[in-house]
Amino acid sequence: MKTPIRCGAGLRPAILAFALALPAIPQTKSTPCDRACLESFADQYIDALIAHDPKRLPLSAKLKNTENGQRLNPGDGFWRPATAKGKYRLFVDDPQSGEVALMTTMTEATVPVSVAIRLKIDNRQIAEIETFVVRTGLSGNTGAAELEKLGSPNPLFLQTIPAAERASRDELIKTANLYFSALEKNDGKGNYSFFADDCERLEDGQQTTHNPNFRTGAGFTAAQGGRGGRGAPGAAKQAEPAPAGFNPATLGCKEQFQSGYFRFVTRIRDRRFVAVDTERGLVFSFVFFDHAAGKYRDYKMADGTDASNGPTRPWTWELAEMFKIEKGKIRRVEALLDQVPYGMLSGWSTWEEGMSSKPH
Amino acid sequence: MRLTPFAAAILLAAALAAQSKSGPCDRACLEGFVDRYLDAVIAHDPTKAPIAKNAKFTENGQKLELGDGLWNTMDGKGTYRLFVTDVDAGQVTFLGSISEEKTPAVIALRLKIANRQIAEIETFIQRSPSSAQGFERIGYKWTDALPPSERMSREDLIKVANMYFSGMQQNDGKGVYPFADDCNRIENGSLSTNQPTPPGQKRPDPKTATGYSGQWGCKEQFDSGLLHFVTRIRDRRFVAVDPERGLVFSFIFFDHSAGDTRNFETPDGRKVTAGPAQLWTWQLAELFQIQKGKIHQIEAIMERAPYGMPSGWSDWESGLSDRGRDATK
Numbered sequence: 001m002k003t004p005i006r007c008g009a010g011l012r013p014a015i016l017a018f019a020l021a022l023p024a025i026p027q028t029k030s031t032p033c034d035r036a037c038l039e040s041f042a043d044q045y046i047d048a049l050i051a052h053d054p055k056r057l058p059l060s061a062k063l064k065n066t067e068n069g070q071r072l073n074p075g076d077g078f079w080r081p082a083t084a085k086g087k088y089r090l091f092v093d094d095p096q097s098g099e100v101a102l103m104t105t106m107t108e109a110t111v112p113v114s115v116a117i118r119l120k121i122d123n124r125q126i127a128e129i130e131t132f133v134v135r136t137g138l139s140g141n142t143g144a145a146e147l148e149k150l151g152s153p154n155p156l157f158l159q160t161i162p163a164a165e166r167a168s169r170d171e172l173i174k175t176a177n178l179y180f181s182a183l184e185k186n187d188g189k190g191n192y193s194f195f196a197d198d199c200e201r202l203e204d205g206q207q208t209t210h211n212p213n214f215r216t217g218a219g220f221t222a223a224q225g226g227r228g229g230r231g232a233p234g235a236a237k238q239a240e241p242a243p244a245g246f247n248p249a250t251l252g253c254k255e256q257f258q259s260g261y262f263r264f265v266t267r268i269r270d271r272r273f274v275a276v277d278t279e280r281g282l283v284f285s286f287v288f289f290d291h292a293a294g295k296y297r298d299y300k301m302a303d304g305t306d307a308s309n310g311p312t313r314p315w316t317w318e319l320a321e322m323f324k325i326e327k328g329k330i331r332r333v334e335a336l337l338d339q340v341p342y343g344m345l346s347g348w349s350t351w352e353e354g355m356s357s358k359p360h
Numbered sequence: 361m362r363l364t365p366f367a368a369a370i371l372l373a374a375a376l377a378a379q380s381k382s383g384p385c386d387r388a389c390l391e392g393f394v395d396r397y398l399d400a401v402i403a404h405d406p407t408k409a410p411i412a413k414n415a416k417f418t419e420n421g422q423k424l425e426l427g428d429g430l431w432n433t434m435d436g437k438g439t440y441r442l443f444v445t446d447v448d449a450g451q452v453t454f455l456g457s458i459s460e461e462k463t464p465a466v467i468a469l470r471l472k473i474a475n476r477q478i479a480e481i482e483t484f485i486q487r488s489p490s491s492a493q494g495f496e497r498i499g500y501k502w503t504d505a506l507p508p509s510e511r512m513s514r515e516d517l518i519k520v521a522n523m524y525f526s527g528m529q530q531n532d533g534k535g536v537y538p539f540a541d542d543c544n545r546i547e548n549g550s551l552s553t554n555q556p557t558p559p560g561q562k563r564p565d566p567k568t569a570t571g572y573s574g575q576w577g578c579k580e581q582f583d584s585g586l587l588h589f590v591t592r593i594r595d596r597r598f599v600a601v602d603p604e605r606g607l608v609f610s611f612i613f614f615d616h617s618a619g620d621t622r623n624f625e626t627p628d629g630r631k632v633t634a635g636p637a638q639l640w641t642w643q644l645a646e647l648f649q650i651q652k653g654k655i656h657q658i659e660a661i662m663e664r665a666p667y668g669m670p671s672g673w674s675d676w677e678s679g680l681s682d683r684g685r686d687a688t689k
Binding site: 052067068069070071072076077078079080081108109110111113133135292293294295296312313314340341342343344345351355 | 404420425429430433460461465618619620621638665666667668670676
């Protein structure tokens with residue numbers, strides 16, 4: 001005897017088959033969006049950007065969209081001048097929270113730009129879009145071309161951590177946050193054992209560890225002209241770094257922090273850990289580095305040497321920063337960064353959260 | 361009841377005391393607050409200025425704690441000082457050169473004064489030595505009072521200033537542009553109208569040019585329709601008006617949306633592509649000197665800001681709107 005049909009009794013077999021095929025969509029909607037599903041949303045978003053057409057996307061009715069910290073309507077902003085996607089793509093997929101974050105290369109008009117993107121997927125719809133387009137970066141818009149030259153991220157990022165060695169989501173965030181806490185008002189006296197011995201860092205497409213060719217200028221602010229520099233002639237002259245001849249970029253991750261060089265980074269705030277991939281040991285964050293300048297430029301290195309570094313005016317970097325963490329230690333750091341008005345918020349936090357050094 | 365002379369004297373003294381604390385703060389009183397504020401910033405000490413307990417403070421559009429931002433870096437005042445003082449609204453605005461870590465810069469400052477205390481602080485610093493030096497060299501001095509019969513109302517002054525923004529936004533050369541024949545504009549310390557034609561060059565002709573020229577006058581620039589690439593002028597806040605001198609001070613943002621918004625037609629039908637190829641927002645303080653309904657002089661400082669950034673004093677809708685508003689109300 002055939003199993004009775006509960007709903008749709010009396011449907012002819014052909015209609016029944018059709019009826020069974022249709023509900024496949026709602027059923028898929030309620031299942032979790034896995035790695036491939038999440039990354040396909042990122043692809044759809046990038047394709048829609050270069051088609052200048054938000055209507056191509058399954059946008060949630062309650063969508064919130066920000067670009068470089070500013071809330072905009074979809075279709076405005078980068079939607080207009082985005083013209084092409086690049087090869088470089090580094091994903092942090094977080095099926096558990098329905099978030100996907102990535103760093104990639106694109107073209108704005110005819111200019112290469114680096115882009116960090118976060119999407120929140122809810123019920124197979126895009127509920128949140130956070131885009132960060134880096135146009136100047138660390139040294140005058142060379143970063144996107146550098147990333148494109150690399151073509152693909154360091155393979156280490158994509159390696160799966162053996163199941164027995166995987167850290168929890170909370171542990172991964174805790175380790176990533178140790179990086180920010182140690183960098184803020186860095187004095188060289190902390191416990192920096194969270195760095196793996198082979199740790200390297202890529203910032204704005206340039207390796208800023210073990211790299212004597214990276215010129216730090218007055219403290220990782222090589223493009224001191226910043227927005228004013230591009231917009232207005234006669235930007236402030238860069239101060240000479242001190243102690244003379246010390247280039248932190250020649251050192252490794254841990255040695256840089258141990259030197260106490262980065263004391264001029266006065267506040268690392270609005271620390272938002274937005275995607276965690278426990279399978280690969282990846283954490284993706286959006287943060288701001290404030291440099292209050294003034295008296296905060298003068299300090300002593302860990303060895304007691306007098307130092308004077310950092311921007312000579314209030315300076316904020318907006319950053320997307322991601323970490324590869326294995327066995328509780330950071331092996332890779334990769335960041336995209338661009339200067340923004342001092343004290344700017346992300347658009348996703350209250351003012352108190354945005355000004356706080358506490359992760360949230 | 362008649363007061364004894366003694367009682368009358370007490371009442372008079374009490375009335376004077378009350379006035380000095382809560383009575384209207386006149387031009388000199390308001391402008392005095394600017395120096396008291398800047399001197400406190402130079403001393404890196406907010407307690408040295410009469411700042412109200414819950415005063416709101418922004419710098420370049422961001423809300424900060426008092427003592428942060430420029431409070432750490434300003435080390436001197438410059439020689440350029442221009443006030444737009446709004447006695448009716450209890451607001452004073454200032455455009456002036458300053459020194460920050462021994463480097464010249466320009467500040468646009470707005471203070472709201474209530475009960476002889478600073479209740480709101482809005483600062484916008486344009487960090488360019490050449491701009492500061494330019495204002496010190498060629499900046500306007502707007503201190504003359506207009507004859508009472510020629511003074512315009514607050515509303516009319518704002519209306520004329522707002523026509524400037526409406527005429528520039530998606531400029532098509534067909535609007536009504538309220539410029540006096542002698543109109544000039546200084547942007548970031550440089551003259552951006554009626555510049556002399558460099559030797560050996562020909563003055564660009566608006567009929568054939570594909571980009572607007574600083575060698576043209578105010579009206580010529582707007583009549584050309586070549587400023588079309590300024591897609592949106594938003595968060596138009598008129599923050600101080602001085603009818604006695606015919607002055608208006610505004611904070612606004614110019615969005616350049618790039619992409620297809622760069623392609624447009626001039627009034628005579630020529631197809632042109634112009635404006636920034638990449639997204640671009642200018643944050644500006646823009647000041648107008650207006651007489652008999654016409655704009656004579658304009659001064660502005662502008663610095664690039666993230667596209668779409670609001671002022672910190674508007675809700676999101678007003679921040680993206682191109683409607684002008686008297687922000688003192």
